[in-house]
Amino acid sequence: MSATERDYYELLRVPRTATEQEIKKAFRRLARELHPDVSEHPEAEVRFREVSEAYEALSNAETRQLYDRYGHAGLRSGGFHPSHFDLGNFGDLFSTFFGEDLFGGRRSRGAARGADVAAEVHLDLVEAASGVTVPLSAKLAGTCNTCHGSGAAPGSQTVTCPRCAGHGRIQQVARGILGEFIRQSTCPECNGAGKKIEKPCASCDGAGVRLEERTIQVEVPAGIHDGQRIRLSGEGHAGEPGGRPGDVYVEVHVRPDDRFVREGNDLFSQVDLTIVQAAVGAKVAVETLDGTEEIEFEPGTQPGEVRVLRGKGMPVLQGFGHGDHRVLVNVTVPHRLSAEQRRLLEQFDQLSDEDTYKPDQGFFDKLKSAFL
Numbered sequence: 001m002s003a004t005e006r007d008y009y010e011l012l013r014v015p016r017t018a019t020e021q022e023i024k025k026a027f028r029r030l031a032r033e034l035h036p037d038v039s040e041h042p043e044a045e046v047r048f049r050e051v052s053e054a055y056e057a058l059s060n061a062e063t064r065q066l067y068d069r070y071g072h073a074g075l076r077s078g079g080f081h082p083s084h085f086d087l088g089n090f091g092d093l094f095s096t097f098f099g100e101d102l103f104g105g106r107r108s109r110g111a112a113r114g115a116d117v118a119a120e121v122h123l124d125l126v127e128a129a130s131g132v133t134v135p136l137s138a139k140l141a142g143t144c145n146t147c148h149g150s151g152a153a154p155g156s157q158t159v160t161c162p163r164c165a166g167h168g169r170i171q172q173v174a175r176g177i178l179g180e181f182i183r184q185s186t187c188p189e190c191n192g193a194g195k196k197i198e199k200p201c202a203s204c205d206g207a208g209v210r211l212e213e214r215t216i217q218v219e220v221p222a223g224i225h226d227g228q229r230i231r232l233s234g235e236g237h238a239g240e241p242g243g244r245p246g247d248v249y250v251e252v253h254v255r256p257d258d259r260f261v262r263e264g265n266d267l268f269s270q271v272d273l274t275i276v277q278a279a280v281g282a283k284v285a286v287e288t289l290d291g292t293e294e295i296e297f298e299p300g301t302q303p304g305e306v307r308v309l310r311g312k313g314m315p316v317l318q319g320f321g322h323g324d325h326r327v328l329v330n331v332t333v334p335h336r337l338s339a340e341q342r343r344l345l346e347q348f349d350q351l352s353d354e355d356t357y358k359p360d361q362g363f364f365d366k367l368k369s370a371f372l
Contacts, residue, residue: 008054008067016068020059027055053082076318080231114141114239114246121218121250125257129289129314131222136250138216141209141237147201149238151208156199161190168194209238218250223265223317226254259287265314265323270330273301278331288312288325295327303331 009016012026034048057075058064066074121134143149152158160166164187171184186192200206216235224230229251236246254262261268271286281299285292288309295307306326313323337345 006050008058011051011054012058020061023055023058027051027059056082073319112240113243114237116246117236117248119248119250120253121220122253122255123220123224124255125260125262126289128220128224128226128252128254129222131224132220134218134220136216136218136248138214138248139211140214140235142212142214143238144201144204144208144210146203147208149208150197151201151204151206152197153199153201156197158195158197161187161194161196163187163189164194166194168192208240216248220252221317223315223319224252224254225317226252228252260289260325262314265316267313267323267325268328269325270328271295271307272330272332273297274332275334278302278329286327289314297329301329301331303329305329 009018012018012023012030014022014026018026030051031048034044034051056063057067057080063075063080066080117138117140119136119138121136123132123134144151147153150158161168164170168187168190169184169192170187187194190196197206201208204210216232218230218232220230229249232248232250234245235248238245259269267289269287271284273282273284277284277297278301279299281297281301283294283296286295289312293309293312295309297307306328309325309327311322312325315322334341
């Protein structure tokens with residue numbers, strides 16, 4: 001059974017009420033158990049991927065809340081995708097979560113990843129129903145084309161920092177009555193890089209990256225809801241040389257449609273019938289997502305009745321099928337009458353009896369079934 005089919009709390013062996021610290025502690029313990037250098041479990045690597053995915057989801061307050069309310073489907077709808085790690089070095093993987101070596105002690109994270117970017121796109125309801133690819137323009141830090149990310153001018157090179165001998169940190173020894181004390185700090189000469197650039201690149205001032213206008217194609221899946229986010233992995237700002245780019249988080253906004261009201265995957269709209277159409281029956285054109293559709297209303301249609309167009313609503317996000325389109329009947333009453341119209345209505349009233357307005361015994365049952 002994969003992690004996507006198992007309960008994340010079960011994988012980490014913690015209750016749903018576990019605190020952030022308890023979840024972190026549980027992952028530490030399981031990570032040490034499943035390290036390939038010490039574990040003899042035949043499925044250690046698979047299990048490590050599962051608990052890593054569970055920790056990644058539950059350690060973030062936003063994704064945890066989404067998972068607690070809607071489960072795995074909610075995470076998928078919210079754009080959560082587990083990170084893909086190189087399991088060849090479990091120590092590096094563990095430091096990705098905690099910044100520490102698997103068996104204790106701080107460690108360097110290596111080249112820093114690029115920064116993430118937040119963006120927004122706006123869609124019409126029809127576009128949200130069909131799915132659409134939206135171009136998104138943003139200024140992003142990309143690898144400098146002149147120095148190819150090294151920060152060094154063409155023809156020059158980087159050299160080992162003479163002050164820290166390439167370690168990126170310097171040690172200071174102080175002697176006191178209790179003995180020697182060693183203090184480590186980031187090398188001020190190279191800012192912890194361990195290397196120095198002889199001649200900085202003129203195009204990027206030695207940064208290795210430059211801001212550039214870039215267009216990203218955002219594929220919005222059919223059925224997305226207003227306010228949901230899509231993560232574009234690796235499309236953010238460039239990282240340090242050797243570091244992965246950041247991600248782009250796109251928040252989707254769906255514009256209101258005057259014709260419909262959306263509730264989940266269902267759509268609601270209203271159709272206006274005249275008192276004559278409601279009384280004698282009529283065929284009326286109704287707007288749907290797929291275009292105009294004719295609905296036949298039987299004689300004696302009552303205001304407040306709901307006609308259900310099965311499968312005519314919004315598609316289920318990352319799933320199968322569609323919601324329904326529910327059409328509410330409104331019967332319009334004339335505001336102004338001519339003398340002849342008034343006479344005919346009064347004549348109709350005189351010809352009416354209690355059978356004329358006798359309610360349909362099955363009306364409320366049909367109304368109830370329309371919402372099931």
